[in-house]
Amino acid sequence: MNLIVAGARKEYEDGLSVAELIVIENVETPMYVSVSVNDEFIKSGEFETTIMKENDNVEFLYFMGGGE
Amino acid sequence: MVLPPRSSERTAMREYDIDETADITDVVCPVTFVKARVALDEMEDGRVLSIRMNDGEPVQNVPRSIKEDGHKILKLIDNGDGTYSLIVRKVGE
Amino acid sequence: MAFSNEQLERYSRHMILDEVGVKGQKKIMKGRALIIGAGGLGAPAALYLAASGVGVIGIADADAVDLSNLQRQVIHTTPDVGKPKVESARETMQAINPDVEVRTHKFFVTADNISSLIADYDFVIDGTDNFPAKFLINDACVISKKPFSHAGIIRFQGQLMTWVPGEGPCYRCLFNNPPPPDAVPTCRQAGVIGAMAGVIGCLQAMEAIKFFTGAGKLLTGSLLTYNALSMDFRKIKLARRPGCAVCGENPSITKPFDYAAPVCEGITI
Numbered sequence: 001m002n003l004i005v006a007g008a009r010k011e012y013e014d015g016l017s018v019a020e021l022i023v024i025e026n027v028e029t030p031m032y033v034s035v036s037v038n039d040e041f042i043k044s045g046e047f048e049t050t051i052m053k054e055n056d057n058v059e060f061l062y063f064m065g066g067g068e
Numbered sequence: 069m070v071l072p073p074r075s076s077e078r079t080a081m082r083e084y085d086i087d088e089t090a091d092i093t094d095v096v097c098p099v100t101f102v103k104a105r106v107a108l109d110e111m112e113d114g115r116v117l118s119i120r121m122n123d124g125e126p127v128q129n130v131p132r133s134i135k136e137d138g139h140k141i142l143k144l145i146d147n148g149d150g151t152y153s154l155i156v157r158k159v160g161e
Numbered sequence: 162m163a164f165s166n167e168q169l170e171r172y173s174r175h176m177i178l179d180e181v182g183v184k185g186q187k188k189i190m191k192g193r194a195l196i197i198g199a200g201g202l203g204a205p206a207a208l209y210l211a212a213s214g215v216g217v218i219g220i221a222d223a224d225a226v227d228l229s230n231l232q233r234q235v236i237h238t239t240p241d242v243g244k245p246k247v248e249s250a251r252e253t254m255q256a257i258n259p260d261v262e263v264r265t266h267k268f269f270v271t272a273d274n275i276s277s278l279i280a281d282y283d284f285v286i287d288g289t290d291n292f293p294a295k296f297l298i299n300d301a302c303v304i305s306k307k308p309f310s311h312a313g314i315i316r317f318q319g320q321l322m323t324w325v326p327g328e329g330p331c332y333r334c335l336f337n338n339p340p341p342p343d344a345v346p347t348c349r350q351a352g353v354i355g356a357m358a359g360v361i362g363c364l365q366a367m368e369a370i371k372f373f374t375g376a377g378k379l380l381t382g383s384l385l386t387y388n389a390l391s392m393d394f395r396k397i398k399l400a401r402r403p404g405c406a407v408c409g410e411n412p413s414i415t416k417p418f419d420y421a422a423p424v425c426e427g428i429t430i
Contacts, residue, residue: 007395032340039398041334059397061335061384063345064313064320066353068200068230068290099169102176102183106164109183 004057012052019047027060034061084142084155087115092130093122093151100126101133108139113160116142118153127152168260172214185374186214190260192373195219195282197270197298199246201358202312202365203288204236209366211254211261215373218254219282221266222246233355270294272417275301284372285309286365290349292339293420299324299332301417303407308372310365310380314353315346317389319361322380323368329382334402334409339420357389 001014005025012024018037022030035042036059042050052058090107092100104119111117121130127144131154135141142155164172175181175189192215196203199222210218226234226241226249234246241249247265254263266278270289275297279285285307287298295311302309302324311332312321324331343350364385371377384397407414 007393029340029345032345034335034337036397036399039400041400041402044337059399061397061399062318062320063292063336063340064315064318065292065295065345066290066313066315066351067198067202067288067295067358068224068234068349095166095169098177099166099173102169102173103166105176106169106183 001052001054003052004055006059016052017048018042018050018052018058021052021058022047022060025060028062032063035059036061084116086118086155087111089118089120091120092126093120097125097129101130104130104134105137108134108137108156108158111158113158115158117156117158119156120147120151120153123150123152127154130154168214171258171260175213180376181374185376188375189370189373190214190216192284192369193217193219193282194284194286194369194373195221195279196286196288197221197294198288198290199224199234199236199250200230200288200290201233201314201353201355202362203286204234204250205359205362206286206288206366206369207236207250207254208257209363210369211258211263213366213370214258214260215369217262217264217282219264219266219278220247220250220254221268221270221278222250223267223269233353233358235359270297270301272297272301272419275417276305279305279307283308284369286369287311288362288365292345295332296339296420297417300407300414303331303333304414304416310368312361312365314357314361315351317354317357319357319387319389320384321361321364321368322384323372325372325379325381328379330399330401331405331408333407333414334405335384335399337406342421354389357387360387360389 001012002009003012018035027033038057088111092103095103107117121127131141134156139159140157142157145153147153172186176183176186194210194215196207199220207220224246226237226244226246228242236253237249245267247267251263251265279301285302287295289295306326308325310323368380371379384399386395403410
Protein backbone atom coordinates (compact mmCIF):
# COMPACT_ATOMS: atom_id res chain seq x y z
CA MET A 1 0.00 0.00 0.00
CA ASN A 2 1.05 3.58 -0.62
CA LEU A 3 1.30 6.02 2.28
CA ILE A 4 2.39 9.64 2.42
CA VAL A 5 4.65 9.84 5.44
CA ALA A 6 6.01 13.28 6.40
CA GLY A 7 5.28 14.46 2.89
CA ALA A 8 6.95 11.59 1.02
CA ARG A 9 4.97 8.91 -0.83
CA LYS A 10 6.32 5.43 -0.21
CA GLU A 11 5.31 1.78 -0.49
CA TYR A 12 4.52 -0.07 2.76
CA GLU A 13 3.23 -3.48 3.77
CA ASP A 14 -0.57 -3.71 3.95
CA GLY A 15 -2.26 -3.66 7.35
CA LEU A 16 0.44 -1.61 9.09
CA SER A 17 -0.49 -0.01 12.42
CA VAL A 18 0.65 3.45 13.58
CA ALA A 19 2.84 1.76 16.21
CA GLU A 20 4.54 -0.38 13.54
CA LEU A 21 5.04 2.61 11.28
CA ILE A 22 6.75 4.48 14.12
CA VAL A 23 9.27 1.62 14.36
CA ILE A 24 9.78 1.32 10.58
CA GLU A 25 10.32 5.06 10.23
CA ASN A 26 12.82 5.05 13.08
CA VAL A 27 11.00 7.90 14.81
CA GLU A 28 13.07 9.80 17.35
CA THR A 29 11.70 9.73 20.93
CA PRO A 30 8.84 7.37 19.90
CA MET A 31 7.27 7.58 23.36
CA TYR A 32 6.61 11.30 22.93
CA VAL A 33 5.74 11.70 19.28
CA SER A 34 2.33 13.01 18.21
CA VAL A 35 0.82 11.41 15.13
CA SER A 36 -1.78 12.76 12.76
CA VAL A 37 -3.41 10.74 10.00
CA ASN A 38 -5.24 12.73 7.33
CA ASP A 39 -4.96 15.88 9.50
CA GLU A 40 -6.60 14.22 12.54
CA PHE A 41 -4.69 13.33 15.71
CA ILE A 42 -4.44 9.71 16.79
CA LYS A 43 -4.66 9.17 20.56
CA SER A 44 -1.41 7.69 21.87
CA GLY A 45 -3.37 4.79 23.36
CA GLU A 46 -4.64 3.91 19.87
CA PHE A 47 -1.32 3.63 18.00
CA GLU A 48 -1.47 -0.20 18.12
CA THR A 49 -5.06 -0.45 16.94
CA THR A 50 -5.03 2.24 14.25
CA ILE A 51 -4.40 0.51 10.91
CA MET A 52 -3.18 2.51 7.91
CA LYS A 53 -5.15 2.52 4.66
CA GLU A 54 -4.04 3.18 1.08
CA ASN A 55 -3.07 6.85 0.54
CA ASP A 56 -3.23 7.81 4.21
CA ASN A 57 -1.28 10.99 4.96
CA VAL A 58 0.77 10.50 8.14
CA GLU A 59 2.64 13.20 10.02
CA PHE A 60 4.88 12.89 13.07
CA LEU A 61 5.07 15.93 15.35
CA TYR A 62 8.07 16.23 17.62
CA PHE A 63 8.50 18.11 20.85
CA MET A 64 10.84 21.06 20.41
CA GLY A 65 11.40 22.69 23.74
CA GLY A 66 14.19 25.10 22.94
CA GLY A 67 13.98 28.83 22.50
CA GLU A 68 16.41 30.47 24.87
CA MET B 69 4.40 84.09 6.82
CA VAL B 70 2.00 82.70 4.23
CA LEU B 71 2.81 83.61 0.66
CA PRO B 72 -0.06 84.37 -1.69
CA PRO B 73 -0.67 81.52 -4.14
CA ARG B 74 1.21 81.78 -7.43
CA SER B 75 -0.87 82.69 -10.45
CA SER B 76 -0.93 79.10 -11.77
CA GLU B 77 -2.08 77.84 -8.39
CA ARG B 78 -4.79 80.47 -8.28
CA THR B 79 -6.01 79.21 -11.65
CA ALA B 80 -6.07 75.68 -10.29
CA MET B 81 -8.02 76.72 -7.24
CA ARG B 82 -10.61 78.38 -9.42
CA GLU B 83 -11.04 75.23 -11.50
CA TYR B 84 -11.10 72.86 -8.56
CA ASP B 85 -12.20 73.42 -5.04
CA ILE B 86 -9.00 72.45 -3.26
CA ASP B 87 -9.65 71.17 0.24
CA GLU B 88 -6.16 70.23 1.40
CA THR B 89 -2.58 70.83 0.41
CA ALA B 90 0.56 68.78 0.90
CA ASP B 91 4.16 69.75 0.25
CA ILE B 92 6.48 66.87 -0.61
CA THR B 93 9.38 69.02 -1.82
CA ASP B 94 11.14 68.54 1.52
CA VAL B 95 11.52 64.76 1.20
CA VAL B 96 13.05 62.34 -1.28
CA CYS B 97 11.96 59.06 -2.86
CA PRO B 98 10.33 56.92 -1.59
CA VAL B 99 9.13 59.22 1.20
CA THR B 100 7.62 61.56 -1.43
CA PHE B 101 4.95 59.02 -2.30
CA VAL B 102 4.51 57.97 1.33
CA LYS B 103 3.88 61.57 2.40
CA ALA B 104 1.33 61.98 -0.38
CA ARG B 105 -0.31 58.72 0.65
CA VAL B 106 -0.57 59.88 4.25
CA ALA B 107 -2.19 63.17 3.17
CA LEU B 108 -4.76 61.31 1.05
CA ASP B 109 -5.37 58.75 3.77
CA GLU B 110 -6.41 61.45 6.20
CA MET B 111 -8.96 62.98 3.81
CA GLU B 112 -12.55 62.03 3.18
CA ASP B 113 -13.66 60.46 -0.04
CA GLY B 114 -14.27 62.97 -2.85
CA ARG B 115 -12.13 65.76 -1.36
CA VAL B 116 -9.43 67.39 -3.47
CA LEU B 117 -5.74 67.56 -2.57
CA SER B 118 -3.06 69.73 -4.15
CA ILE B 119 0.39 68.18 -3.81
CA ARG B 120 3.45 70.35 -4.43
CA MET B 121 6.40 68.32 -5.67
CA ASN B 122 9.78 68.81 -7.28
CA ASP B 123 10.52 68.37 -10.95
CA GLY B 124 12.38 65.20 -11.95
CA GLU B 125 11.90 61.90 -10.14
CA PRO B 126 8.91 62.98 -7.99
CA VAL B 127 6.85 64.29 -10.89
CA GLN B 128 7.70 61.20 -12.94
CA ASN B 129 6.74 58.68 -10.26
CA VAL B 130 4.36 60.14 -7.68
CA PRO B 131 1.41 60.83 -10.03
CA ARG B 132 1.60 57.28 -11.41
CA SER B 133 1.73 55.74 -7.91
CA ILE B 134 -1.24 57.82 -6.76
CA LYS B 135 -3.19 56.77 -9.84
CA GLU B 136 -2.34 53.13 -9.06
CA ASP B 137 -3.84 53.64 -5.61
CA GLY B 138 -7.12 54.36 -7.39
CA HIS B 139 -7.33 58.14 -6.88
CA LYS B 140 -8.37 60.48 -9.68
CA ILE B 141 -5.70 62.78 -11.09
CA LEU B 142 -7.39 66.02 -12.06
CA LYS B 143 -4.47 68.10 -13.24
CA LEU B 144 -0.70 68.54 -13.12
CA ILE B 145 0.29 72.19 -13.04
CA ASP B 146 3.81 73.47 -13.81
CA ASN B 147 4.42 76.16 -11.23
CA GLY B 148 7.34 77.49 -13.28
CA ASP B 149 9.75 77.40 -10.32
CA GLY B 150 10.96 73.83 -10.62
CA THR B 151 7.92 72.50 -8.80
CA TYR B 152 4.60 71.06 -9.90
CA SER B 153 1.21 70.92 -8.25
CA LEU B 154 -0.68 67.69 -8.68
CA ILE B 155 -4.41 68.03 -8.14
CA VAL B 156 -5.98 64.78 -6.97
CA ARG B 157 -9.48 63.77 -6.00
CA LYS B 158 -9.52 61.13 -3.30
CA VAL B 159 -11.28 57.92 -4.22
CA GLY B 160 -11.97 55.80 -1.15
CA GLU B 161 -11.41 52.07 -0.93
CA MET C 162 -1.95 60.09 14.50
CA ALA C 163 0.21 62.45 12.46
CA PHE C 164 3.50 61.23 11.09
CA SER C 165 6.64 63.35 11.32
CA ASN C 166 8.87 63.45 8.24
CA GLU C 167 11.31 61.34 10.22
CA GLN C 168 8.65 58.71 10.86
CA LEU C 169 7.61 58.76 7.20
CA GLU C 170 11.20 58.06 6.29
CA ARG C 171 11.69 55.41 8.98
CA TYR C 172 8.58 53.48 8.02
CA SER C 173 8.49 54.31 4.29
CA ARG C 174 9.26 50.73 3.16
CA HIS C 175 6.24 49.54 5.11
CA MET C 176 3.93 52.33 4.04
CA ILE C 177 4.68 51.80 0.36
CA LEU C 178 3.42 48.23 0.60
CA ASP C 179 -0.20 47.93 -0.48
CA GLU C 180 -0.78 45.31 2.25
CA VAL C 181 0.43 47.71 4.95
CA GLY C 182 0.07 51.27 3.70
CA VAL C 183 -0.64 54.21 5.97
CA LYS C 184 -3.41 52.42 7.83
CA GLY C 185 -1.34 49.30 8.42
CA GLN C 186 1.57 51.29 9.83
CA LYS C 187 -0.83 53.09 12.17
CA LYS C 188 -2.12 49.70 13.32
CA ILE C 189 1.44 48.52 13.97
CA MET C 190 2.09 51.68 15.98
CA LYS C 191 -1.04 51.07 18.05
CA GLY C 192 -0.09 47.38 18.53
CA ARG C 193 0.96 45.93 21.87
CA ALA C 194 3.12 42.80 21.78
CA LEU C 195 4.46 40.74 24.66
CA ILE C 196 7.59 38.67 24.19
CA ILE C 197 8.05 36.01 26.86
CA GLY C 198 11.73 35.11 26.99
CA ALA C 199 14.49 37.51 25.94
CA GLY C 200 16.57 34.70 24.51
CA GLY C 201 17.18 33.07 21.13
CA LEU C 202 13.66 33.44 19.76
CA GLY C 203 12.78 36.58 21.70
CA ALA C 204 15.89 38.47 20.54
CA PRO C 205 15.19 38.66 16.80
CA ALA C 206 11.45 39.01 17.43
CA ALA C 207 12.08 41.98 19.75
CA LEU C 208 14.51 43.60 17.30
CA TYR C 209 12.13 43.42 14.35
CA LEU C 210 9.06 44.46 16.31
CA ALA C 211 10.95 47.46 17.69
CA ALA C 212 12.26 48.37 14.25
CA SER C 213 8.72 48.07 12.85
CA GLY C 214 7.44 50.62 15.35
CA VAL C 215 5.11 48.40 17.39
CA GLY C 216 3.68 50.84 19.93
CA VAL C 217 4.23 48.92 23.16
CA ILE C 218 6.54 45.94 23.47
CA GLY C 219 6.67 44.01 26.71
CA ILE C 220 9.57 41.70 27.40
CA ALA C 221 9.53 39.18 30.25
CA ASP C 222 12.56 37.30 31.53
CA ALA C 223 14.26 36.94 34.92
CA ASP C 224 17.67 35.82 33.65
CA ALA C 225 20.90 37.74 33.23
CA VAL C 226 22.94 37.71 30.02
CA ASP C 227 25.47 34.87 29.95
CA LEU C 228 28.41 34.53 27.57
CA SER C 229 26.93 31.27 26.22
CA ASN C 230 23.83 33.22 25.12
CA LEU C 231 25.64 35.42 22.63
CA GLN C 232 26.01 32.76 19.93
CA ARG C 233 22.30 33.31 19.12
CA GLN C 234 20.70 35.98 21.34
CA VAL C 235 21.59 38.82 19.02
CA ILE C 236 19.85 41.55 21.02
CA HIS C 237 22.58 41.27 23.70
CA THR C 238 26.22 42.19 23.17
CA THR C 239 29.44 41.21 24.91
CA PRO C 240 29.47 44.20 27.30
CA ASP C 241 25.94 43.16 28.39
CA VAL C 242 27.14 39.93 30.04
CA GLY C 243 25.85 39.90 33.62
CA LYS C 244 23.14 42.49 32.94
CA PRO C 245 19.45 41.54 33.30
CA LYS C 246 18.29 40.36 29.88
CA VAL C 247 15.22 42.59 29.90
CA GLU C 248 17.42 45.65 30.52
CA SER C 249 19.89 44.72 27.82
CA ALA C 250 17.02 44.03 25.39
CA ARG C 251 15.33 47.33 26.23
CA GLU C 252 18.50 49.31 25.57
CA THR C 253 19.01 47.73 22.16
CA MET C 254 15.37 48.14 21.14
CA GLN C 255 15.29 51.79 22.14
CA ALA C 256 18.56 52.43 20.34
CA ILE C 257 17.02 51.02 17.16
CA ASN C 258 13.76 52.90 17.56
CA PRO C 259 13.12 55.50 20.28
CA ASP C 260 9.47 55.64 19.10
CA VAL C 261 8.54 52.38 20.79
CA GLU C 262 7.66 51.98 24.44
CA VAL C 263 9.47 49.01 25.97
CA ARG C 264 8.06 47.56 29.18
CA THR C 265 10.35 45.23 31.08
CA HIS C 266 8.98 42.43 33.24
CA LYS C 267 11.88 41.01 35.18
CA PHE C 268 10.33 37.75 36.29
CA PHE C 269 9.53 34.29 34.96
CA VAL C 270 5.91 33.64 34.04
CA THR C 271 3.95 31.49 36.47
CA ALA C 272 0.32 30.51 36.90
CA ASP C 273 0.00 33.37 39.40
CA ASN C 274 1.27 36.20 37.21
CA ILE C 275 0.66 35.20 33.60
CA SER C 276 -3.00 36.17 33.22
CA SER C 277 -2.55 39.72 34.46
CA LEU C 278 0.64 40.05 32.37
CA ILE C 279 -0.90 39.04 29.03
CA ALA C 280 -4.03 41.10 29.68
CA ASP C 281 -2.12 44.30 28.77
CA TYR C 282 -1.13 43.05 25.31
CA ASP C 283 -2.78 42.17 21.98
CA PHE C 284 -0.40 39.46 20.82
CA VAL C 285 1.99 37.16 22.70
CA ILE C 286 5.21 35.62 21.41
CA ASP C 287 6.35 32.49 23.20
CA GLY C 288 10.14 32.59 23.18
CA THR C 289 10.62 30.29 26.16
CA ASP C 290 12.94 27.30 26.33
CA ASN C 291 11.06 24.70 28.34
CA PHE C 292 7.85 22.71 28.15
CA PRO C 293 6.26 23.81 31.43
CA ALA C 294 6.46 27.44 30.25
CA LYS C 295 5.20 26.62 26.76
CA PHE C 296 2.16 24.77 28.13
CA LEU C 297 1.54 27.53 30.67
CA ILE C 298 1.57 30.19 27.93
CA ASN C 299 -0.69 28.07 25.73
CA ASP C 300 -3.23 27.49 28.50
CA ALA C 301 -3.25 31.11 29.68
CA CYS C 302 -3.63 32.45 26.14
CA VAL C 303 -6.40 29.99 25.24
CA ILE C 304 -8.28 30.71 28.47
CA SER C 305 -7.86 34.49 28.04
CA LYS C 306 -8.58 34.24 24.27
CA LYS C 307 -5.25 35.95 23.60
CA PRO C 308 -3.66 35.34 20.17
CA PHE C 309 -0.13 33.99 20.39
CA SER C 310 2.73 32.49 18.44
CA HIS C 311 4.23 29.23 19.65
CA ALA C 312 7.72 28.22 18.60
CA GLY C 313 10.40 25.72 19.50
CA ILE C 314 13.92 25.12 18.22
CA ILE C 315 16.55 22.43 18.67
CA ARG C 316 19.73 21.51 16.79
CA PHE C 317 19.03 22.32 13.10
CA GLN C 318 15.26 22.21 13.49
CA GLY C 319 12.50 24.60 14.35
CA GLN C 320 8.71 24.73 14.42
CA LEU C 321 6.04 27.33 14.92
CA MET C 322 2.30 27.77 14.96
CA THR C 323 -0.05 30.66 15.58
CA TRP C 324 -3.21 30.41 17.63
CA VAL C 325 -6.09 32.85 17.58
CA PRO C 326 -9.43 32.22 19.31
CA GLY C 327 -11.63 29.83 17.37
CA GLU C 328 -9.05 29.08 14.69
CA GLY C 329 -7.13 25.84 14.51
CA PRO C 330 -5.57 23.66 17.16
CA CYS C 331 -3.72 24.95 20.22
CA TYR C 332 -0.33 23.68 21.38
CA ARG C 333 -2.03 21.27 23.77
CA CYS C 334 -4.07 19.80 20.90
CA LEU C 335 -0.75 18.86 19.31
CA PHE C 336 1.10 17.49 22.31
CA ASN C 337 -1.42 16.86 25.13
CA ASN C 338 1.05 17.15 28.01
CA PRO C 339 4.69 18.06 28.49
CA PRO C 340 7.09 15.14 28.25
CA PRO C 341 8.54 14.01 31.61
CA PRO C 342 11.49 16.19 32.67
CA ASP C 343 14.58 15.33 30.63
CA ALA C 344 12.77 12.76 28.45
CA VAL C 345 13.21 15.00 25.42
CA PRO C 346 16.48 16.88 24.91
CA THR C 347 16.50 20.66 25.29
CA CYS C 348 18.81 23.16 23.58
CA ARG C 349 21.08 23.12 26.57
CA GLN C 350 21.69 19.40 26.27
CA ALA C 351 21.36 19.02 22.50
CA GLY C 352 22.61 22.35 21.17
CA VAL C 353 21.06 24.63 18.59
CA ILE C 354 22.44 26.43 15.59
CA GLY C 355 22.37 30.17 16.33
CA ALA C 356 20.76 31.18 13.05
CA MET C 357 17.86 28.80 13.76
CA ALA C 358 16.76 31.13 16.55
CA GLY C 359 16.97 33.98 14.03
CA VAL C 360 14.88 32.22 11.39
CA ILE C 361 12.12 31.08 13.72
CA GLY C 362 12.10 34.22 15.92
CA CYS C 363 11.77 36.38 12.79
CA LEU C 364 8.85 34.24 11.61
CA GLN C 365 7.19 34.90 14.97
CA ALA C 366 7.73 38.64 14.50
CA MET C 367 6.23 38.28 11.01
CA GLU C 368 3.12 36.68 12.48
CA ALA C 369 2.76 39.54 14.99
CA ILE C 370 3.05 42.12 12.19
CA LYS C 371 0.50 40.24 10.09
CA PHE C 372 -1.79 40.06 13.11
CA PHE C 373 -1.56 43.83 13.69
CA THR C 374 -1.97 44.83 10.05
CA GLY C 375 -4.41 42.13 9.01
CA ALA C 376 -2.19 41.36 5.99
CA GLY C 377 -2.34 37.86 4.57
CA LYS C 378 -3.22 34.69 6.41
CA LEU C 379 -1.84 33.74 9.82
CA LEU C 380 -0.20 30.40 10.53
CA THR C 381 -3.26 28.97 12.28
CA GLY C 382 -4.39 25.41 11.68
CA SER C 383 -0.90 24.37 10.62
CA LEU C 384 2.46 23.68 12.20
CA LEU C 385 5.36 25.02 10.14
CA THR C 386 8.48 22.92 10.54
CA TYR C 387 11.93 23.84 9.30
CA ASN C 388 14.84 21.46 8.87
CA ALA C 389 17.94 23.47 8.04
CA LEU C 390 20.03 20.42 7.05
CA SER C 391 17.64 19.25 4.34
CA MET C 392 16.46 22.85 3.85
CA ASP C 393 12.83 21.73 4.01
CA PHE C 394 10.05 24.00 5.17
CA ARG C 395 6.88 21.98 5.70
CA LYS C 396 3.45 23.27 6.61
CA ILE C 397 1.59 20.46 8.35
CA LYS C 398 -2.15 20.97 8.34
CA LEU C 399 -3.74 19.99 11.66
CA ALA C 400 -7.25 19.94 13.05
CA ARG C 401 -8.32 20.78 16.59
CA ARG C 402 -8.53 17.89 18.99
CA PRO C 403 -12.15 17.88 20.19
CA GLY C 404 -11.01 16.28 23.46
CA CYS C 405 -8.28 18.89 24.10
CA ALA C 406 -8.09 19.62 27.82
CA VAL C 407 -7.97 23.40 27.34
CA CYS C 408 -9.57 24.31 23.98
CA GLY C 409 -11.76 21.23 23.47
CA GLU C 410 -15.48 20.81 23.86
CA ASN C 411 -15.38 20.04 27.59
CA PRO C 412 -12.19 21.62 28.88
CA SER C 413 -10.86 20.30 32.17
CA ILE C 414 -8.28 23.11 32.40
CA THR C 415 -10.07 26.35 33.20
CA LYS C 416 -7.24 28.28 34.80
CA PRO C 417 -3.48 28.30 34.21
CA PHE C 418 -1.34 26.00 36.34
CA ASP C 419 2.37 25.27 36.69
CA TYR C 420 4.06 21.99 35.84
CA ALA C 421 7.12 21.02 37.85
CA ALA C 422 10.29 22.49 36.41
CA PRO C 423 12.81 20.18 34.72
CA VAL C 424 15.21 18.98 37.38
CA CYS C 425 18.40 19.85 35.53
CA GLU C 426 17.45 23.40 34.66
CA GLY C 427 15.27 25.09 37.20
CA ILE C 428 12.45 26.91 35.49
CA THR C 429 14.21 29.16 33.06
CA ILE C 430 12.94 31.16 30.20
